Each structure stands twice: as C-alpha cells, then as structure tokens.
Amino acid sequence: MAQDDDGRTLGRHERYRGEHPIVVEGLVNRFGSQTVHEGLDLKVRRGEILGVVGGSGTGKSVLMRSIIGLQPPTEGEVKVFGKSMTEGDPDAEIGVRNRWGVLFQGGALFSTLTVGENVQVPLKQFFPDISPELLDEIARFKTVLSGLPEEAAGKFPSELSGGMKKRAGLARALALDPELLFLDEPTAGLDPIGAAAFDRLTRELKETLGLTVFLITHDLDTLHEICDRVAVLADKKVIAVDTVPNLMQLDHPWIQEYFNGPRGRAALTAQALDELRQHMDNPIAAHAVKALDNKHDDKA
Numbered sequence: 001m002a003q004d005d006d007g008r009t010l011g012r013h014e015r016y017r018g019e020h021p022i023v024v025e026g027l028v029n030r031f032g033s034q035t036v037h038e039g040l041d042l043k044v045r046r047g048e049i050l051g052v053v054g055g056s057g058t059g060k061s062v063l064m065r066s067i068i069g070l071q072p073p074t075e076g077e078v079k080v081f082g083k084s085m086t087e088g089d090p091d092a093e094i095g096v097r098n099r100w101g102v103l104f105q106g107g108a109l110f111s112t113l114t115v116g117e118n119v120q121v122p123l124k125q126f127f128p129d130i131s132p133e134l135l136d137e138i139a140r141f142k143t144v145l146s147g148l149p150e151e152a153a154g155k156f157p158s159e160l161s162g163g164m165k166k167r168a169g170l171a172r173a174l175a176l177d178p179e180l181l182f183l184d185e186p187t188a189g190l191d192p193i194g195a196a197a198f199d200r201l202t203r204e205l206k207e208t209l210g211l212t213v214f215l216i217t218h219d220l221d222t223l224h225e226i227c228d229r230v231a232v233l234a235d236k237k238v239i240a241v242d243t244v245p246n247l248m249q250l251d252h253p254w255i256q257e258y259f260n261g262p263r264g265r266a267a268l269t270a271q272a273l274d275e276l277r278q279h280m281d282n283p284i285a286a287h288a289v290k291a292l293d294n295k296h297d298d299k300a
C-alpha cells in the first residue's frame with residue numbers, strides 16, 4: 001500500500017504528504033540491442049506540474065509507463081507514494097494505482113462505451129459496490145469538471161471532436177479523485193485556442209484539487225504557461241530539471257535549439273504578451289503590447 005515518507009502506510013482516503021510522490025533512480029530500459037534509458041534519475045515534487053520534454057524517441061512515454069507499472073524496467077527503482085513499483089505484486093499496488101489518473105495519447109477511450117460509461121470503468125474496478133445512481137452522478141460531475149457539457153456524458157467517442165475526446169479522457173483520468181495525474185501529449189492535435197484552454201484547465205485542476213501532474217509535451221506554450229519545472233530527456237537520461245528560464249541558460253545543444261530556437265522565442269513572446277495584456281492601464285505595458293503585436297504581424 002502507499003506509504004508516506006516515514007514509511008507509514010496511508011489509509012485509503014489519506015493523502016500523501018511526503019515531498020516526492022514519484023522517485024526514479026538508476027532506471028535502465030532496453031529493448032533488444034536498443035538502450036532507451038541508462039541510469040535515469042528523476043524526482044517529482046508534490047503539487048507541481050512537471051513538464052517532460054525530449055526529442056522524438058528519447059523515451060518519454062516509456063518513462064511514464066515505467067512509473068505506472070506498465071513497463072517493467074530492465075534495471076533501477078521506481079517509487080510512487082513511497083511504494084516500489086518494481087518490487088511490489090499487482091494486488092499490493094492497488095493501494096497506489098487508485099491514487100493516479102492517466103490520460104494516454106489519443107485519449108484511449110473505449111469506443112463502444114459512452115463518455116459517462118468510460119468514466120465509470122475505473123470506479124467499477126476499484127469500488128464495485130457503488131450503486132448505479134451514484135456511478136451516473138459521479139460520471140456526470142467528472143464530465144462537467146473536465147469542461148464538457150453535461151449531455152456529453154451520454155455521447156460515444158465517435159460523436160466528439162478531438163478536443164472533446166481529450167476532455168473525456170481527462171474526465172476518466174479524474175474518476176477516482178487522483179492525487180497524481182499523468183498526461184501524455186494532451187494538447188497534440190488541438191488548435192492553439194483549444195490547446196490554451198486545455199492548459200488553463202490543467203492549471204486550474206492542479207490548483208483546486210491539489211494534484212501533482214506529470215505532463216509529457218512538445219508544446220512550448222504549455223511549458224511556458226503552466227509548468228512549474230521541466231525535465232529534459234536526452235542522452236538516455238534526464239539531463240536537467242528546472243524552471244524554463246533557468247533551462248534556457250544551460251549550454252546543451254538540444255536545450256538551446258529547443259527553447260531558444262525560433263519556435264521557443266515565439267512561445268516566449270506570446271507569454272510576455274499575455275502577461276503584459278493584464279496591465280494595459282499602465283502606458284508602458286500598453287505601448288509594449290502594441291509594439292510586440294506589430295512585430296508579430298510583420299512576421300505573419
């Protein structure tokens with residue numbers, strides 16, 4: 001069962017109060033002759049949104065799967081809520097598994113179930129005695145909490161837009177009132193407005209529900225807007241974990257190209273504009289917004 005940092009077993013409804021709900025040490029993942037991770041270390045702080053970035057194929061999804069026990073690592077240790085995911089037997093891990101929610105790439109919804117029924121899947125798994133009325137009520141609540149209209153609970157995934165599918169996946173990830181939320185590329189495939197709305201929702205949910213969020217993304221706007229810290233995967237390891245401004249100072253070629261390249265600078269300008277727009281009563285801010293807007297228009 002989940003444990004606090006002092007090794008005390010947590011009661012079913014007791015929240016983890018230790019410093020690091022996720023600790024990864026010396027992780028090695030090999031597939032045949034391919035080594036994806038070689039001695040990877042990472043600690044996720046309670047209450048943060050940790051962005052995870054890295055080039056394609058650097059093993060971001062494999063890292064997430066190792067943490068949630070779907071990918072037994074070749075070597076190394078993964079602890080979630082103080083509980084070893086690499087040593088524990090599946091039944092004992094139940095005390096950990098019902099404390100997290102996962103939004104997989106593409107949503108991974110069951111296509112033959114409605115949104116509401118999708119949300120009910122983990123509820124039925126962990127709380128088989130809940131009445132059908134309460135299941136419906138919780139499913140409707142989670143659907144609305146994820147920013148969908150209530151009637152979406154009765155719709156099938158095929159009847160939803162891409163953005164709505166992501167929200168439905170989020171509703172299912174929130175079904176068990178998790179403390180940890182894993183999001184794999186949540187804004188991929190969304191238009192910029194839909195992506196920004198999803199980012200705001202993630203931030204609001206983190207703040208109101210006290211979540212710790214492990215967020216894999218390629219989206220520079222997401223990193224700038226909502227991540228407290230960002231872990232960079234390269235050279236088979238986490239080469240740095242820090243705030244975006246601090247990462248931008250590091251002299252690693254991939255980090256420089258990613259954060260200080262043209263797309264990185266555009267994301268930074270967009271964030272600066274957003275912040276300045278909140279102070280338009282200040283003439284200097286208003287002037288700066290106008291100048292930056294014009295610069296943007298010239299480039300477009």
Ligand SMILES: Nc1ncnc2c1ncn2[C@@H]1O[C@H](COP(=O)(O)OP(=O)(O)OP(=O)(O)O)[C@@H](O)[C@H]1O
Pocket residue numbers: 031036054055056057058059060061062063
């Ligand atoms: N079950 C598996 N069997 C064999 N190889 C695998 C398996 N899972 C992942 N890999 C390989 O591990 C590497 C890392 O994959 P992963 O999906 O974690 O990358 P990623 O960083 O998430 O990439 P992307 O940004 O493109 O989604 C890839 O080369 C992939 O082919």
